[in-house]
Amino acid sequence: xxxxxxxxxxxxxxxxxxxxxxxxxxxxxxxxxxxxxxxxxxxxxxxxxxxxxxxxxxxxxxxxxxxxxxxxxxxxxxxxxxxxxxxxxxxxxxxxxxxxxxxxxxxxxxxxxxxxxxxxxxxxxxxxxxxxxxxxxxxxxxxxxxxxxxxxxxxxxxxxxxxxxxxxxxxxxxxxxxxxxxxxxxxxxxxxxxxxxxxxx
Numbered sequence: 541x542x543x544x545x546x547x548x549x550x551x552x553x554x555x556x557x558x559x560x561x562x563x564x565x566x567x568x569x570x571x572x573x574x575x576x577x578x579x580x581x582x583x584x585x586x587x588x589x590x591x592x593x594x595x596x597x598x599x600x601x602x603x604x605x606x607x608x609x610x611x612x613x614x615x616x617x618x619x620x621x622x623x624x625x626x627x628x629x630x631x632x633x634x635x636x637x638x639x640x641x642x643x644x645x646x647x648x649x650x651x652x653x654x655x656x657x658x659x660x661x662x663x664x665x666x667x668x669x670x671x672x673x674x675x676x677x678x679x680x681x682x683x684x685x686x687x688x689x690x691x692x693x694x695x696x697x698x699x700x701x702x703x704x705x706x707x708x709x710x711x712x713x714x715x716x717x718x719x720x721x722x723x724x725x726x727x728x729x730x731x732x733x734x735x736x737x738x739x740x741x
Contacts, residue, residue, distance in 0.1 A: 542710055542720030543597055550715040552579055555730050560737040578740075580711040582733035583721050587709050590725060597722055598632065598706045605688060607697040617666035619697040624685035631686055631705035634678050644700035646674045646692060654679040657689065666693035674698075 553575050587594060607619045625631070631639055641649035652660060657677035669675070674692030681687050690698060709720040721729055 542712055542718045544718040544721055544723050544726055546723050547719050547726045548716055549576070549579065549712045549719055552719050552726065552730060552733075556733045556737060559730070559734040562737055576711070576713055578733050578736045579719070579729075580709070582729045582736060583709050583719060586725055586729040586732060587721060594722060594725065595638070595706055598709070599704060600707050602629070602703040602705065604699065605701045605703060607690065607699075607701070610692070610694070610697045617669075617693065618661070618689060618691050620687055620689040624681050624687045626685045628707055628710065631678060631703075632708040633706050634680060634686065636678070638706055639678055640704045641676045641688070641690070642702050642704070643674075643698040645694065646672060646690075646698060646701075649674050649676040649690060649701070651676050651678065653677065657691070661691050664691070666691075669693040671695065
């Protein structure tokens with residue numbers, strides 16, 4: 541179920557078909573699977589356009605992240621996730637201002653872009669960070685997953701680290717489920733989807 545309280549996927553599609561005068565699926569040549577894709581694309585575009593206005597609606601906190609032992613396969617003082625974040629469990633937006641890391645021992649872990657993170661590691665010794673300090677980064681892997689790295693002076697890798705991030709909008713396929721957009725913005729997505737249908741037909 542999405543964020544909307546009133547707009548189901550069926551209602552959304554019915555409104556789009558009414559606005560575009562394509563009530564007949566045969567006349568429009570747009571089958572339901574294609575219509576679901578158009579609806580989701582419109583929701584993603586509206587969500588991305590609104591950006592900070594709707595960010596809080598999509599903000600979630602991960603379960604505790606599992607890091608490999610410090611220095612395993614990487615530089616001393618550095619640890620990274622044993623398994624990169626995938627699908628809806630990964631951040632929708634990798635900008636450091638959109639995400640935050642918190643650990644029970646290290647407390648708030650400042651996030652930096654991968655470039656700045658690596659630059660800081662060149663002049664920051666683990667002793668500079670101490671056993672209760674650290675810095676972190678998020679970056680996309682070659683497979684499109686998201687990896688998290690933490691550089692710290694602690695003896696062991698973090699075990700209670702939580703990532704607060706923005707999830708992507710969910711693509712609904714069940715007609716009775718509500719769409720994943722706050723109600724006040726659904727009409728905007730309907731209009732966008734109607735335009736997409738007009739372009740198709």
